[in-house]
Amino acid sequence: MTAATFDNFAHRAARREARLIGIAIWLTLIAGFGITTLIYAPVVWLGVLSISSDPLAGLPGSFTLGWYYGLFTDTRWLHPLIVSLEIAVAVSTLCMISATLVGRVLPRLKRGRAPLLAAFLLPLVVPGIVVGIDVFIYYKMFLTLKMGIWSLILVHFIWAFPFALIGMLVVSSRFDVRLLEAAADLGASPWRRFWDIERPLLTSGVVTAGMFGFLLSLTELPRSIFVAGHTQTLPLFTWAETMSRGSHVSLIYCLNTIIAIVSIALSVLSVWLLGRRVKS
Amino acid sequence: MTSEFLERTRSTSQAGGFARHFAAAREWLSSERAPVYIFAFIWCLGVIVPVIISAVLSLLKARGLHIVWAVSLHAYRDIVESGRWEVVVRTLTAAGIVTAICLVTGFPFALWLVKRAKSQKLTQFVFMALTVPFFLDPSARTLVWRGVLGSTGLINAALMKLHLIDAPIEWLLFSDFSVYLGLVGPYFPNMVMPIYLAILLIDNELIQASADLGATPAATLRNIVIPLAMPGIIAGVIFTFVPVMGDSIVPTILGGGKKEYLADTVMSLSTAMNYAGAAAFATIILMLTAVLAAVFLLFRQRMTLARGIADRGITA
Structure with missing residues (x-):
């Protein structure tokens, strides 16, 4: 084999390899973005159906904002929404406090960091239905407590805390402890050290923890089903309407379109906030 | 987690009485890692214990909301x-x-x-x-x-x-x-x-x-x-x-x-x-x-x- 033919051969092999890689990348992108579309297509379609004059028809014919006006006349959704907001605010506050208390110290602990983190993140790998039924059995059957808003707050908190903690740790694990030591050397009191140095640097983590808690609570369903008692949250209202195959499907579409838009806006905002803090 | 606390209280208990205990406990409580351990304790009590209790219930009989305290693989x-x-x-x-x-x-x-x-x-x-x-x-x-x-x-x-x-x-x-x-x-x-x-x-x-x-x-x-x-x-x-x-x-x-x-x-x-x-x-x-x-x-x-x-x- 002469040097020239060998060169030619190597060149062709390299070209074939590049082409194969190109095909692989295209397949990857089609699959990846295709599945991402599977997430968002239903949300977009939800919005389309909410303004379709016949939401039960396959192809939307004409569009109307009438269903949204209907929200003012049929206000059964209002009470569940208020309950949901109350719970979400409580969970959000709990998340902010606990994520701050735990998240700011956890990266500095000398012992027991890994098992503690594992215990806190455990709900991420326990299916919601298991948390729901277990909380019900323990608090209702063994401790004979009445289910209600408090048990909803509890299960929502169990679900949201790992996310809030992660949001906090993203910020706090980059925190330079030497700043606090320097402040102590300069005679700052513990409270002043926290307020003047830690607080400003950790604020975005606290805000993220609160937003995660709020959003996860607002849309939580699988755990709520078991522990709601007679309380009805907005997702439970949606769920009940879905299961009864009622004729109020247009109401559900409108309501959830609004909720989805708010959720998407808030979550984009909180992730963006966190990203900006990490970069700077 | 509490071993450190126990150790400290043990070492002080011989020298002084209740006041020393109290001082040690207060010192531990005001340290910045105390909230983490306290929260972890509550977390285990509220989250981990229900899981264990449910596993226990699956080995018992239950009639509606009432538990029959007899072990069964029913x-x-x-x-x-x-x-x-x-x-x-x-x-x-x-x-x-x-x-x-x-x-x-x-x-x-x-x-x-x-x-x-x-x-x-x-x-x-x-x-x-x-x-x-x-x-x-x-x-x-x-x-x-x-x-x-x-x-x-x-x-x-x-x-x-x-x-x-x-x-x-x-x-x-x-x-x-x-x-x-x-x-x-x-x-x-x-x-x-x-x-x-x-x-x-x-x-x-x-x-x-x-x-x-x-x-x-x-x-x-x-x-x-x-x-x-x-x-x-x-x-x-x-x-x-x-x-x-x-x-x-x-x-x-x-x-x-x-x-x-x-x-x-x-x-x-x-x-x-x-x-x-x-x-x-x-x-x-x-x-x-x-x-x-x-x-x-x-x-x-x-x-x-x-x-x-x-x-x-x-x-x-």
């Missing part, structure tokens, strides 16, 4: 005798298929996202797009699939209008297909995120070095990227498989009630107030999770062991 025998173990098999199959789809598509996607995506903006956009689904109402976004896949839904209506089909395709909704379709999307981020983070930690120089030494891209992928991304892959598989196994919303809305999945069974048992039975199923789900995690950890240990032996073989 709930588990029921599962075998009523043929409900089929539900376990069906759920595991579904979870396995959905996880496999997510892994096969998610791994290359994560790899592209870290190593090939050209602009920072695009990466951020995709990252954002994969975070938002955690905050969407599961029932609302699943319910819409009925309007898309149903016999009068979007797809059938469009195909009929184009005269591609004469009768609506029935298997699109209330079938295994619709359940898988409804599950793949929402749990895709659970797979991509951990793998993305693991690949992010792989040094570009390692990949470059492998290429410089003459390895084909396939060989680099097999010998460098996949082993280093393994922790992320394992985390992704667990984070996908486990919640899919326990998802109660998608199978109920898109399964049409013809075939039961694990979560349906837990719900119907709890509606029928058979709480011992529901607890047994919840315990089975947890056990399956634990087994899955253990298998993966062992697998990983053996892999590192094998690599250690191989490395020593090369140097010897």
Whole structure:
């Protein structure tokens, strides 16, 4: 084999390899973005159906904002929404406090960091239905407590805390402890050290923890089903309407379109906030 | 955690009385790590204990909300005798298929996202797009699939209008297909995120070095990227498989009630107030999770062991 033919051969092999890689990348992108579309297509379609004059028809014919006006006349959704907001605010506050208390110290602990983190993140790998039924059995059957808003707050908190903690740790694990030591050397009191140095640097983590808690609570369903008692949250209202195959499907579409838009806006905002803090 | 505290109180108890105890306790309480341990204690009491108690209940009998304090394997025998173990098999199959789809598509996607995506903006956009689904109402976004896949839904209506089909395709909704379709999307981020983070930690120089030494891209992928991304892959598989196994919303809305999945069974048992039975199923789900995690950890240990032996073989 002469040097020239060998060169030619190597060149062709390299070209074939590049082409194969190109095909692989295209397949990857089609699959990846295709599945991402599977997430968002239903949300977009939800919005389309909410303004379709016949939401039960396959192809939307004409569009109307009438269903949204209907929200003012049929206000059964209002009470569940208020309950949901109350719970979400409580969970959000709990998340902010606990994520701050735990998240700011956890990266500095000398012992027991890994098992503690594992215990806190455990709900991420326990299916919601298991948390729901277990909380019900323990608090209702063994401790004979009445289910209600408090048990909803509890299960929502169990679900949201790992996310809030992660949001906090993203910020706090980059925190330079030497700043606090320097402040102590300069005679700052513990409270002043926290307020003047830690607080400003950790604020975005606290805000993220609160937003995660709020959003996860607002849309939580699988755990709520078991522990709601007679309380009805907005997702439970949606769920009940879905299961009864009622004729109020247009109401559900409108309501959830609004909720989805708010959720998407808030979550984009909180992730963006966190990203900006990490970069700077 | 409390050993330090106990030690300190013990050492002071000989010298002084109650005042010393009190001072030591106050000092510990005012330290900054005290809230973490206190919170961890409450967390265990409120979250970990219920799980244990439920496992205990599954071994007891229950009549409605009342517990009969007699040990019995009744709930588990029921599962075998009523043929409900089929539900376990069906759920595991579904979870396995959905996880496999997510892994096969998610791994290359994560790899592209870290190593090939050209602009920072695009990466951020995709990252954002994969975070938002955690905050969407599961029932609302699943319910819409009925309007898309149903016999009068979007797809059938469009195909009929184009005269591609004469009768609506029935298997699109209330079938295994619709359940898988409804599950793949929402749990895709659970797979991509951990793998993305693991690949992010792989040094570009390692990949470059492998290429410089003459390895084909396939060989680099097999010998460098996949082993280093393994922790992320394992985390992704667990984070996908486990919640899919326990998802109660998608199978109920898109399964049409013809075939039961694990979560349906837990719900119907709890509606029928058979709480011992529901607890047994919840315990089975947890056990399956634990087994899955253990298998993966062992697998990983053996892999590192094998690599250690191989490395020593090369140097010897």
